Amino acid sequence: MFHDRRQAGRQLAQALESYQGQPCIVLALPRGGVPVAAEVAVALKAPLKLLLVRKVGLPRNPELAMGAIIDGKKPVVVRNDEVIALAGISGQVFEARCREELEEIHRRQQVYAGHLAGDDLEGRIAIVVDDGLATGSTARAALKALRMRHPTRIVLAVPVAPADLVAELQGEADEVICLETPSGFGAVGAYYQDFSQLSDQDVLDELAIK
Numbered sequence: 001m002f003h004d005r006r007q008a009g010r011q012l013a014q015a016l017e018s019y020q021g022q023p024c025i026v027l028a029l030p031r032g033g034v035p036v037a038a039e040v041a042v043a044l045k046a047p048l049k050l051l052l053v054r055k056v057g058l059p060r061n062p063e064l065a066m067g068a069i070i071d072g073k074k075p076v077v078v079r080n081d082e083v084i085a086l087a088g089i090s091g092q093v094f095e096a097r098c099r100e101e102l103e104e105i106h107r108r109q110q111v112y113a114g115h116l117a118g119d120d121l122e123g124r125i126a127i128v129v130d131d132g133l134a135t136g137s138t139a140r141a142a143l144k145a146l147r148m149r150h151p152t153r154i155v156l157a158v159p160v161a162p163a164d165l166v167a168e169l170q171g172e173a174d175e176v177i178c179l180e181t182p183s184g185f186g187a188v189g190a191y192y193q194d195f196s197q198l199s200d201q202d203v204l205d206e207l208a209i210k
Helices: 005-015 033-044 081-087 091-111 137-147 163-169 200-209
Strands: 024-028 048-050 053-058 061-070 076-079 125-129 153-160 175-180
Touching: 005 033, 005 153, 005 175, 024 033, 033 048, 033 125, 033 153, 033 200, 048 200, 053 091, 053 137, 061 081, 061 091, 061 137, 076 137, 091 200, 125 137, 137 153, 137 163, 163 175
Parallel strands: 024 048, 024 125, 125 153, 153 175
Antiparallel strands: 053 061, 061 076
C-alpha cells in the first residue's frame, strides 16, 4: 500500500537509480502518472514530458479498457481483443469510441502545450511512468508509439501491476520496473491510501514545480 502518488514516485526513483547521469527523459502518462513521474524526474535530474495516451473504455463501463490510443504524426491504436469479444463490441462502436478519445487528446494538447514529448528521442533513454497498470492497454499504446521515435532504450516504470501483465510487457519494453505485483490484483487505486482524481490544473501545477 502506497500513501499517495508522490511516495510511490520516490520509491520508484530509488529503483531507477542506475539511470542517474545518463541521457534520460521521463515521460508521464497523465493525469495519474504525473506526480509519480515528477518525483522520478527530480531524482534523476532528467526532463519531464507528457505522453498523451487515452484509454478506450467500454461504452457502459468506461473504466474497463478495450483499447488505447496515443496521438502523434499518426495516431497509434491498441486493441484489447479479449475484452472487445467478451463485450460484443462492433468495429463501428470501437472506432467511435476511439474518435471520442482522440478529441480529448487534442483538447489536452492545447492545455498542456509546451510540456508534450516531441519526436527528438534519438540518443536518449525514455522512461515511461504511470501510477499503476491494470489491463496495460495505455502502456502498450505508449510503448508502440515510442518505438517509432527511436530512443536508445525504453524503460516502463510503475509502482504496481499484476505479475502476469509485467511479464507480458517485458517483450514490449527494454526493461520493466514494477515495485509491487500483488496476487488477486484489483483496481490500481486499491493500492493507494490517497488516490484522488487529478484535474488539468493539478497536472500543470506539478509541471510548474518540476
